[in-house]
Amino acid sequence: MPTYQLTVNGRVRPVEADSDTPLLWILRDTLGLTGTKFGCGQGLCGSCTVHLDGQAVKSCQTSLKEAAGHRILTVEGLSKDGSHPVQRAWIAEDVAQCGYCQPGMIMTAAALLKHKAHPTDGDIDQAFADHVCRCGTYPRVRKAVKRAAGGAE
Ligand code: FES
Numbered sequence: 001m002p003t004y005q006l007t008v009n010g011r012v013r014p015v016e017a018d019s020d021t022p023l024l025w026i027l028r029d030t031l032g033l034t035g036t037k038f039g040c041g042q043g044l045c046g047s048c049t050v051h052l053d054g055q056a057v058k059s060c061q062t063s064l065k066e067a068a069g070h071r072i073l074t075v076e077g078l079s080k081d082g083s084h085p086v087q088r089a090w091i092a093e094d095v096a097q098c099g100y101c102q103p104g105m106i107m108t109a110a111a112l113l114k115h116k117a118h119p120t121d122g123d124i125d126q127a128f129a130d131h132v133c134r135c136g137t138y139p140r141v142r143k144a145v146k147r148a149a150g151g152a153e
């Protein structure tokens with residue numbers, strides 16, 4: 001099996017696995033970064049979202065060979081102590097219910113705000129269109145994104 005050098009949360013990690021292995025399983029099973037969640041495995045729920053070179057991607061739909069050579073950021077790497085503005089806004093708005101979908105939501109919010117400092121409702125709807133939350137936290141997600149952008153509703 002080939003060995004790939006993955007840059008995850010600022011650290012280079014050698015990984016030996018089949019080229020087509022989904023990044024999600026490399027993160028969770030090989031590297032022990034279980035903050036990234038498995039929901040559907042089909043690109044439909046967003047719970048596996050991580051950043052690849054600053055863009056939100058679904059790690060269940062990203063292969064090991066596609067991820068190699070790029071900067072991968074998982075929810076564990078967003079901040080050392082939960083102090084990222086999105087994490088603080090999530091706490092302030094008490095967004096999470098069961099929490100399962102939340103790492104993916106947070107990573108999408110962080111990527112959105114990186115590219116658009118003051119997203120409109122339409123921008124938020126578009127960014128979260130592929131996220132599913134069985135607990136229905138969507139209204140609080142919207143509030144928290146706006147709070148993180150500096151304009152609490
Ligand atoms: S597990 Fe990747 S989108 Fe659902």
Ligand code: FES
Pocket residue numbers: 096097098099100101102132133134135136137
């Ligand atoms: S908080 Fe429970 S699935 Fe979203």
